[in-house]
Amino acid sequence: MTASLLDDATQARVVAAYLKSHPDFFSDYPELASQLTMPREDGPVSSLAIYQLQSLREKNAELEQRLVELIAIAAENESLMERVHALTVALLRANTMEVTARSVVAKLTADFHTEQVRLLLFGKHPQMPRTEWLQLIAEGPSALPEFSDFLNQNEPLSGRLPANKLMRLFGEKGAEIRSVAMMRLGDAGLLVIGSGNPDRFQPGMGTLFLKMIAATITAALARARDVA
Secondary structure, three states: OHHHHHHHHHHHHHHHHHHHHOOOHHHHOHHHHOOOOEOOOOOOEOOHHHHHHHHHHHHHHHHHHHHHHHHHHHHHHHHHHHHHHHHHHHHHHOOOHHHHHHHHHHHHHHHOOOOEEEEEEEOOOOOOOOOOOEEEEOOHHHHOHHHHHHHHHOOOEEEOOOHHHHHHHHHHHHHHOOEEEEEEOOOOEEEEEEEOOOOOOOOOOOOHHHHHHHHHHHHHHHHHHHHO
16 A cells, blocks of 8 residues: 555656646646646635636735735835925024924924934033933043944944933933934934834834934034034
8 A cells, every 4th residue: 555655646746747847738638627626725626727716816916915015115105205304394494503403303203203302412512402302422422332333333223222221311211212213413413212112113124214314414413513
């Protein structure tokens, strides 16, 4: 019996290989196609034609679902682009360092629905207000040794931070932060956005819009500093 089963298995592989190399076989023998029973997850199908039709329908359904997902992504990207544009316009209207900084935080809070924003500016800025969202780092990057790796990479970071770094950035609010997006603003400082949602900012997520936001704010801060 074992030898018979092996022979059957060998013959089945030979037949399968032959059909793969002769895809037009059933065109020459259409009567065989109508006699075949094709396996399906929800039960057998009676003919090759029905099998192919159902497979095409499933593939079309998968493509339609993928199209829906791509349309949703495109709509989200368009919305993000509009918000970045609105931020750019607001910063173009700012004529001082304080107005620029306040515009950044206001637009990010209102338009991007951010829960916590922290702006860390390097250097001395005696004219800047004392407020929770602003930290003035007179000594510059050297005063932030815990972020030296990030500062040297000069790339946006998204994901989670250890508790000590969250406390350094957000103070007592750090206990509420579950994910962050952090951007270096050239030589001007850092921008950090915090969220209580651990999935809001994830490692590996696209950073294109973070780079655009960082470049826009960096240019606006430089212009405000030059005007002053």
